[in-house]
Amino acid sequence: MTPTAPTGVRHPASSGSQNPPVLEIRGLEVSYGYSDSAVRALRGVDLTLHQGEVLGLAGESGCGKSTLVYAATRLLPPPGIITGGEVILHGDEGPVDVLRMSDAELRATRWQDTAIVFQGAMNSLNPVHRIGRQITDAIKAHRPGWSRARRDERARELLEMVGIAAGRITAYPHELSGGMRQRVMIAMALALEPKVLIMDEPTTALDVVMQRQIVEQIVDLRDRLGFSVVFITHDVSLLVEIADRIAIMYAGEIVEQATADEVYRHPRHPYSHGLLTSFPPLHGPRRELQGIPGAPPDLQSLPSGCPFRVRCPHAMPSCARVHPELGPTALGEEQRSVACLLHDPQVRTAEGVELPASLAV
C-alpha cells in the first residue's frame, strides 16, 4: 500500500539541498572490535549535508545511525574503530578531513562547527546547578575572553530563542519539564552558532505533543539562523515533518536517499516502503499499519548479497548473489538513489520480473 500524502507536510521551499555542501561523508567504514568477531557497523557510507539543509536519517534500531554521526564527529566510543573513509567539513578555513584532524583542531571545531544533542540529553544536565550556570559554563569554555555579563546575556538570549522565558535562567533542572530540559540542551548546542547541528533521537523520550513542538522549533531556528541539521530517528513519519531530504539506513548502509516528500509518497526501496507502513502518519487519512516481518540481520554474520533479502517480499535469486550499490532508480528520477537490484533493468530481464507496483507509483 502506498502511503497517503499528508496534508500538513512542510515542503522543502527552503530546503538548502541545492546549496554547497557543509559536510561530506565518503566511504565511511566502522567496526566494533577487531578480528573475525568484529561488528561491521558501517559499510562504505556516503552522505552529503548541504548548507541550511535538514537531513533526516532513519532506520530500525541497530542499523548504525548513531555510529554514523559519532564516527563523523570523532566521538565514537571504544571498541568502535573507524577503518576507512573521509569526513570533509567545509569550515571557515576551507575543507578539512575531520578524521585526520589533531586533537587540538578537533577541540576547536567541536561545538563551534558541529554540535550534537545526544539521545536522552535532557538527563545529562547537572541536577545541582542552575541551568543558567550550565549554559554560561559551556560558553566560558569556548569564549574565555567574554565577560560574565556578556555570557549571562547570551544565555538569556539562547533560552528565549528556544522558547523558555529568560527569567528561568535561575531554575534548577528538576524545576523544568522534560521538554524544557531538552530545549535547554538545544540552546547549549546552539550557543556557539554551529554550522551543523546533529540531533540523535532528540524527542524520543517526550510525549507526541512536545515532540512536535520541539521539531517545529528546530525547523524555525534553522530558518532563522541558517545552520544545517542531521536529525536521527526511527520514526519516518516524524522526519517527513521536518526533513528536506531523508536517508534510509539498513544494516550499516544507506539504502535510499531522496527528498522527504519523495520518500514519503514514492518509496523506491522495499525496506523504505516497509518502514513507512510501520508508523502511523502524523497527518492525513489513517492507513493500514503493516510493519516489516522478521528482524534486522546480525552484523557479525550478514547474509550474502542484499542484507534485506531475507525480509524482502520481492527477493529474487540474484539478491542472494549480488550486493546492491546505491544507484539510479528504475524510473530514472533525478536527485535520488536506491540500493536495490529491482531497479537494475538487466537484473529484472534476467530474472523475468517487473518492478513491483508498490515501488513504481
Ligand SMILES: Nc1ncnc2c1ncn2[C@@H]1O[C@H](COP(=O)(O)OP(=O)(O)OP(=O)(O)O)[C@@H](O)[C@H]1O
Ligand atoms: N559498543 C559496541 N560494541 C559492539 N557493538 C556495538 C557497540 N555499539 C553499537 N554496536 C553495534 O553497532 C550497530 C549499530 O549501532 P547504532 O547504535 O549505531 O545503531 P542505531 O541505528 O543508532 O540504533 P538505535 O536507534 O537503537 O540508537 C548495532 O548492531 C550495535 O549492536
